[in-house]
Amino acid sequence: MNLLTLSHIDEELDSSEVAALCFLCRDVLKKKRREKVKDAKELFQRLGEKGLLENHHFLQKLLETIGRIDLLNFLETDSSRTNASSDPQTDASPILSHYRVMLYQIHEDMTQENLDKMKYLLSKELSRGQLESCTTALDVMAEMEEKGLLSKENMDMLKTILEQCDIQLVKIIHREGTTTVPQRPSVQPISSQYPHYSMDNQRAGSVQPSLQGLSISESQPSSQCSISLQGGQSLCPDSEPASLRAQSDYYTMTRNPRGQCVIINNEIFSGNDLTNRPGTMEDEKALSRVFSRLGFEVKVHSNMSKKDIHDVLDELGRQDFMMEDALVVCVLSHGEMGSVFGSDGEKVRLRDLTRPFTSGRSPTLAGKPKLFFIQACQGSEFQKGATPHPPTQRDRKGDRRSSIEEDAGPVLAESVPFDADFLMGMATVEECKSFRNIKTGSIYIQELCKQLEKAAASGEDILSVLTHVNREVSKGQFKNYKQMPEPKYTLTKKLILNFI
Structure with a gap:
């Protein structure tokens, strides 16, 4: 050559x-x-x-x-x-080899968090010096091959480790047609080292209501896990061990970029009844910074009318999301219950924000998380605490000397329907105001960005993030009132957002 x-x-x-x-x-x-x-x-x-x-x-x-x-x-x-006569064969x-390409694919889809887990699980098999020298999954797998822990004919340990990291990584092996049978794990689970959090019924390995009469044993190793039928019969699936099914509780977040983060930031309003929103640029900066680090391509749209918002989101919903893992939409504006306002003072229903991304309208987003974060009031009421202070007339009109404002508008009740795999993080509960510092940004968005950064390091899921946001925001007192954020979701799996 x-x-x-x-x-x-x-x-x-x-x-x-x-x-x-x-x-x-x-x-x-x-x-x-x-x-x-x-x-x-x-x-x-x-x-x-x-x-x-x-x-x-x-x-x-x-x-x-x-x-x-x-x-x-x-x-x-x-x-x-x-020479054209040279023989290419x-x-x-x-x-x-397919084996070598498969290992490289595992490396490509390995997040830093899963790499750390992988190294921890091998701490009894490889020396500390060997593990510290490994900066990529390729390095780790090369060390495994040197120690005889991994080969084309024996991938048992690799499978066992990947089962405890990410179901999608194990599926790469199954997709390549590897025929080795997984053995009883030789390494211990690391749930205590890398805990996952859930809310209410978000339990790993939970049985769907339609599977009446079936129960899944969670205490057995993956190679022995079975589904018990009424009458004492048992069924062992050939496709995946139960421990792999438990890992399927997590949304896949392996692509770079992860997807798009669209920020609609309305600061200037032409409507007679709506004031401008100083401080919102700080929210835009914080969201752009955090979601860029989380692997999303950030796109900002400023001062959009009702029509502009509809056009942008409708066009976005028609895109092909096949190569993206998730979608994030952030709306910063004035609002009322069930709606946000365009810069022209016209209302945009929350339902209309999510409609273009339902599985029927955007099939390539089906089964993928769609996150909406709304910084806007949802009514004209003040959220009171345990010992509320009665508002003064000056407070109701807004203290010009105060740095805290409300993102509010007239009240009109309207419900918001949600389809599968949606999450909507609201700055406040229905009928109440949310607050924004005219210099440092809104209380909710700033705390959200802070907690997302913490979770990216700790591995907490998004619902835990929003729970932390609820707690921290609810501790504050703004113009003698409280603010209580409210997440609403139809997520079907746990979602962890890590920095790339």
């Missing part, structure tokens, strides 16, 4: 991609030949010495696997210079 071509490819690859290529070549290059590789040029030299670059097929497969399809153009150019062109 042309040396200039290989040089061009070498210049385009970073160190992590070179490390990935070395891992993919473990089956064709001996350990000593790989250890001295510092860049792609050295790797290509060793592959060339083994006769593995006589034609483009092996290198092409390597580049495709690591997602550098753009570099294939170099190979096409080089191919035009080679020579013995020097090995096929990259």
